[in-house]
Amino acid sequence: MTDVPVRRARARAGWIFRPRVRSAIIQILLVALIGLAGWYIFQTTRQNIAAQRLVTGFDFFWVESGFSISQTLIPFSENNTYARAFLVGLLNTLFVSALGVVLATVIGFLVGIGRLSQNWIISRLCGAYVEIIRNLPLLFQILFWYLAVLTALPVPRQSISIFDEIFVNNRGITVPKFVFGEGGGFVFGAAAIGILLAFVVSWLARRRTVATGKPLRVWPLNLALVVGLPLACFLYFGVSVSIDQPVLKGFNFVGGLRIIPEFLALLIALATYTAAFIAEIVRAGILAVPRGQTEAASALGLRRSKVLRLVVVPQALRVIVPPLTSQYLNLIKNSSLAVSIGYPDLVSVFAGTTLNNTGQAIEILGITMLVYLCISLVISFAMNIYNRRIALKER
Template sequence: MSSTQSSSSGTQPLLALIYDKTFRSILYQVLVFGGVFLLGWYLVNNTLTNLEQQDIATGFGFLEREASFGISESVIEYSPADTYGRALVVGILNTVKVSALGIFLATILGTLIGIGLVSPNWLLRFMGKTYIETFRNVPLLLQLFFWYSVVTNAFPGPRQALNPMAGVFASNRGLYLPVPADHPAWTAALIALILGLIGAFLVRKWALKRLEATGEVFPYLSAGIGVAIGLPILAWLVFGAPTEMNTPSLQGFNFQGGISLSPEFFTLLLGLTIYTATYIAEIVRSGIQSVPKGQSEAATSLGLKPSWVMRLIILPQALRVIIPPMTNQYLNLTKNSSLAVAIGYPDLVSISNTTMNQTGQAVEAVTIFMTIYLSISLLISFFMNWYNKRMALVER
């Protein structure tokens, strides 16, 4: 009898531990994590074994080998004699370039259309709805094919290139624009522009605090524009005020000099901007409509201009609703840029595919561009989450 009692008393703590919710939740998580780890280990080990049996080399040593293929456009200098690693860096920068510009332009276009959707003007509402229903319901890949065919067929060859103004040429090879010739003054002006934008931001922040404290309005917009423009002009004058331009000119079968926008880059940027702006417009519309009408009515009764009401009253409150879904669209635009391979723009996926075909390092190449896209997406999410926290209401 005593032995039975002792054994039952010994199992009671174990049963109590098993029936404890906290312990079971931790146990289940450990088991799931262990199962996922074992599955991953099995897949990796099986892949390496199969590659070894087929005498396929593994590892990332191929990144130091000569690439031996050209890239049509790059942000940094590149030649076929460079390594695969540098070629992949070119692809990363090309992806970041088109994604950043696409996010910027799609945000502006989508915001303007979203504001137009809630405008009392029926024509603006009609045009906005027509735009959204047209471009949102056509797959992005088909839009890229359409715009690419338009861009490449609507313009003549380089020898018959359109010349709408001095130094500007448009052909089926791209758009060529003049740029300032190399001079220290332009570097100084660029640094001054960055400082001017920072100064404009600080002026705006000070003006809003002053408005909140005293009720006095300071024209921070015009003052900020003056600072952002005035500093670069001053730096340009101090460093000699150069006026020499690097103008494109026809040499052989194409233009040389200046700066060019390739049909592939322009098509991809246009498609991403137009397509993503449709979703951003609906997000902005819903954000604006989430603000109680009493806010705008109260602001109007105080005599504020409609533009001030939208900029100072409605949009700041709507941002709390707009930012989270806007983050998803930024991520979608960045990932949709991988469709560039369909029209020949040398983005990360396109260059990775070429690398994979030449080296046979399929697993490594796919791992690289998956990791890069994951890193870019996480950076965008981190920044937008930080900005969302700043815009959130602070509870007392």
């Protein structure tokens, strides 16, 4: 009889001890605390900046840069703005990263498979490659390629010439450049469309093979699309092609297309270093496929190449892709070591020269971090989609 009011009183006093209420309160407090800390940081930064009368904001982007950059994928001169310098640096970072990822993947797969080879010499060579490369610091390897290999090449006057067309010296590799006349754009457009169509054809053919069980021969059609289409376009429009040949004039070669040693050193170092890690990931992936799978496939009468392509690799990829993503992200972030050899990447051009000339450290470092974050998120997003596609589908 006295029970009910007591229980009610306890309930009234105890609402604060209910798990849901309590956890809500704790979470609100935590968020408030983090928010306050953020607000405090923001306010003190603002006051400190105001006290020192530092210039802030993003107006510097539209100021003439006044410096030049040694490798630019888009035209750039001293008259261009810092915004364009930012773009040049970003493109250089993306360029070396993209090529690095492709090269590292190719080398990594070859070495990883090679290490499992029955051939004693090949497997030991691949093993030695992995153990040496991945155990030496990357910065050291970049400096090695740059100082000990590439800048040790002869001076331009004593270039190593290959058929008098390609010149290799300590300023890089100079090759002749094809210059397309009017209508050149159509040819490149046709090539792009050709490649796209070839993919569509392969996809359709695959679907048909799956549906009917009959293999289709598509490579002649694809060859025609990829090579024939741009060629036809080229002949139809009568596009003129001239060759811009490099000529030694005074100190350096003029004309042609030059690949600077900073780029080469960074690309080689990044690709070989990351490849050593990828090789181990690939080896682990292949070894993770149970032996019974290979034996079962062989028992079905599949050739060895088909066993690999249809049975082993798809299952191995499930193990390979997630750690592979981390390696790609590492490669992209490691590309910022470019600073040490003067390759004009985002960190060197933007977080280096631009930061120093404008002095706006907070804005520039913020943007640089944001850019690396965005690149990394896009890569891991794309890799996650790919991973979902190849993941085991349970029906």
